[in-house]
Amino acid sequence: MNDLDRYISENADRYTEELRELCAIPSEATDPAALDRAAAWCMERMRGAGCATREVRIADVPALAVGEVGAGRRTLIAVQHYDVQPAVPLELWKSPPYEPAVRDGAMYARGVSDNKGHLLLRIQAIEAHRAAYGELPIRLRFLIEGEEEGGSVDLHRLLEKDPGLTDGDGALKEGGSIDPQGRPSISCGNKGILYVQLHVRTLALDAHSAGATHLPNAAWRLSAALATLVDERGRILVDGFYDDVTPVSAEERERHAAQPWEADEIRRVYGIDRFAWGRDEREAHLASAFEPTCNIAGLWSGYTGSKTKTVIPSEAFCKIDFRLVPEQDPDTLAGLLRAHLDRHGFGDVEIDYVEGERAYRGRTDDPLVRACVAVATEAFGAPAIVIPNNAGTSPMWLVSHAKRLGNATLGMGHVGAAAHAPNENVIMANYWRALRATARLYSEYARA
Ligand SMILES: [Zn+2]
Structure with missing residues (x-):
């Protein structure tokens, strides 16, 4: 076993507990206190991983949690969100949406796939990278918003408070998926x-x-x-x-x-x-x-x-x-x-x-896409598929259009993940693969 795999397996229990903790916060749009708790949780967790953090705030809008770590020629912006879709109808859930439960190797909770699992493993991957390879050879900046499921209606105002926030070379989108054959799918944009x-x-x-x-x-x-x-x-x-x-x-x-x-x-x-x-x-x-x-x-x-x-x-x-x-x-x-x-x-x-919201489509031959293809193919043991844009919507245009940033997803959502539906879940084996791929990405992107 190499250093990266050893580190991930030694920390699997702790990391699973963290995922439970984050998913237990009912950060729906109608619950401002829970949104605040989720933002604070993300800030604290990013600090734990060595990030310099700050909160960007405007009145009556969930905070934008910003974290930065690493140094290098390239800057990767991880555009994520801590808000979740409403959990209703509650009666269709096999276990309560905000009491995360592990059954048959999968964790069930509202938001565990979209997007809390994905955002958390991207933070944990900083630590995994550090343990296996040392400090990040890129600058990594997290922009974690709290209104994505409502159309990111205030994100442009939050970003205007500091134009430097979108200064970068590529953007790692929320989510990411693998197809029924286990092939990771790298999406270079999204519809509006x-x-x-x-x-x-x-x-x-x-x-x-x-x-x-x-x-x-x-x-x-x-x-x-x-x-x-x-x-x-x-x-x-x-x-x-x-x-x-x-x-x-x-x-x-x-x-x-x-x-x-x-x-x-x-x-x-x-x-x-x-x-x-x-x-x-x-x-x-x-x-x-x-x-x-x-x-x-x-x-x-x-x-x-x-x-x-x-x-x-x-x-x-x-x-x-x-x-x-x-x-x-x-x-x-x-x-x-x-x-x-x-x-x-x-x-x-x-x-x-x-x-x-506007659509965004980055280049499919961008270095970020190349790097994601390499690490995803390796971690999932199946050739990655590159798609020009997925059919859903994310706020990537706001972050990417001025500098025409490369966009990519690198994640673990599966066909039965039930995002936006009852019994949302992630398969933990995929979680560890995606975590591994992401830790590798932080080095690979510096070289690609
Ligand atoms: Zn989402």
Whole structure:
């Protein structure tokens, strides 16, 4: 056994206890005291690993926990978060979400995969590196925010307090995953998001459905508006929606299409025969990286209880998330959506802008990506897959766009990790592999 593996196995119990401790803090957006405790916990833990720390604060916003350690030619920025998704519905959890439990080699707790396990092992890896190889040959800076699950709405204001925070060469994103074959997946960017809520009122009050001959129904009204947004192939019909999309070259498409993709596994898990929008396997694979989406996340109106109620709903509501690709701007798109609804005669459908984040796609041949591929392939014993960007959203544009930083994930999330869902978990064997890979990365990135 080499020094790195010995150090990790000798400290496995202590490190597991730390993971339990962090995951026991219920740092949901609705609990400012818990967010404060989680921020303080991260600061303390970073100090324990030899980081110089400081807290960046603005009023009524969870603190940005900053830690810095090491010295060298390159600076790596680890962009992480200590907030978690709500744990509800609680009754679907096999053990309480904030009483971390280890069963069959996996730890179950809200946030253990997204993103507390990942952020903690990135701190522990500093100590593992020090024990095996000495001080870090790079400068490593942690930016750990507390609003990621709510769209990082104040991160730009926190970062403006010190422009030096985004000074660097590459950014290590939150999370990271391995596919069902055990191959680590290195993602070089992420999609953005525009989240809106639509609302329409057609009547001053709900009405007896005897009046359906002449009283306007809000549910029909909203459905008609929604039907104008997307065609049957998933193409978004809002005028100008694709104008700012960075073209993807044929070569980039081919490179991505040549990567393995778990089409069968996806169909099996979701119990479907075919993909949406008439997309075949190749089209679905390409779209997951390169196409924006218009997704109805929630839709409600009228009576939805048991038995019957014959009613004409006066109001209807819908939540929509658009996943965006480089260089679409959510604010611009919200304006285009307004213009689209007006032009189609739906001036009465109100749009509430809930959240907007831009997409970011770094270079797939960046030194950081090369280094992550090398260490992940070694630690997981399977060839790493490089994807241009994943289909979810992280605040990487804010940190990366000015200096066009390389981006990469290096993590351990697995297909059954249940991030954002009940019984979120990490497989501890993967945790140790990811910790090993990350400790190795801190040296490898200096050389790559
Ligand atoms: Zn996350």
